[in-house]
Amino acid sequence: MAEITMAAVAxxxxxxxxxxxxKLPGMVEQARARGVDLLVLPDATVGGYxxxxxxxxxxxSGPDDADALLPPAVEIDGPEVQAVADLAGDMTVCFGVTERALEGGEDVRYNSAVCVQAGRVLGSHRKVHLPLGESEVYRAGTEFVPVDTPVGRLGMMIDFDKTFPESSRTLALADAELLVCxxxxxxxxxxxxDRLRNDRQAHLFDLYDCARAAENQLWLVSSNQTGVLGGLRFLGQAKxxxxxxxxxxxxxxKGGLAxxxxxxxxxxxxxxxxxxxxRQRVPAAYESGLR
Known part of the structure; x- marks a missing residue:
């Protein structure tokens, strides 16, 4: 693989x-002007968090009121995802959605990451680890599988997934060449x-990114939301x-492009x-502690 230019969006x-x-065309064109090959947008790009x-x-709230408070859900093969895929052109773009899926006759939601390029969906990932009240809204994903793309084999994670070393290690063992979160x-x-830079979560956010890259010896591209939504104030710190x-x-x-x-x-x-x-792992030693 030749050199690629990677960009993480805040x-x-x-x-x-x-x-x-x-809003996205301007952001994509800004990245394209800088020669970006891989653009990683935040979780919940389409529909918010x-x-x-x-x-x-x-x-x-009752069920109807609760639905009104939640992010709008879209289908992976729906027009919203297709619009971003068409916009991507020759750039590989990863972005987040609330995915609507029909399972067993029931409408369910997943917090999902989608990877697109040249008008097509290359793959997606459903968030496996759901913190706090997320489990009231989303169904948990069940696997970590890399996606083959023009910029290499990508291992995708969604925020809390990176808290668990097993997430990125599973992707690395499946021959991921690049991690994105x-x-x-x-x-x-x-x-x-009072200051975001001193916030405990700001420290952990950076710590997990650096640890996941170093322990797997892979490049990692990490995006994040900024600003305020409801009662949440997002950190930014894309890197x-x-x-x-x-x-x-x-x-x-602040918002920007790393x-x-x-x-x-x-x-x-x-x-x-x-x-x-x-290569130097000793799986038998780790498994003994799980018995």
Missing amino acids: AHFGRDVGRTLA LLDLVHPGGAS LSAWPASVTDRS VVDPAGEIVAKTWA VATADVAADAARARRTMDHL
């Missing part, structure tokens, strides 16, 4: 799907800080992290030349 996306679809993580449907990661809801766990580009709390160019395959090979974390 931006605010709300509930107005039409407004988002009108939840308003509250404790009672996302309202503490005492789409987030709608807010500041602490229990221990607020690109190298296989040594070093942040090479970052947006901090951009880096690298030969991701060569860099991974170089990082693993003397200490290859995947």
Whole structure:
């Protein structure tokens, strides 16, 4: 694989799907002007995120009222996703949606990441780890499977997924060449800080990104929402992290684009030349602790 240019977006996306679809062309063209090959937008790009993580449907609302408080759901093969796929052109674009799916005659929601390019859907990921009240709204995904794309084999995660080392390790063991994580990661809801930079969650958000890159010796592209939605204040801090766990580009709390160019395959090979974390694993030792 030759060098690719990766970009992580920090931006605010709300509930107005039409407004988002009108906003995205400018963002994509800005990235295209900078030669971006892989653009990673935040979780919940289309339709926005939840308003509250404790009672996302309202503490005492009935089903109809609860639905009105939740992000609009779209289908992976629906017109909203197709609009972004058409917009992508030769760029590979990852973005988040609330996915509507029909299972067993029941309408269910997933918090999903979609990867598109040249008018087609290359693959998607349903968030596996659901924190706090997310489980009241979304059904959990069940697997981590890389997606083959023009920029390489991508392993996708959605915010809380990256808290668990098993998520990215599963993707790396399945030959992912590059990790991406789409987030709608807010500041602490229990221990607020006056400055986002000093917030406990701001520290953890960066820590997980760097750890997941370093332990798997892969590049990681991490996007996030910004601004305020309901009772949540999002951190931003979109970034690109190298296989040594070093942040090479970052947006901090404001909206923007974190951009880096690298030969991701060569860099991974170089990082693993003397200490290859995947090859030097000892699975039997880990499994003994699970019995």
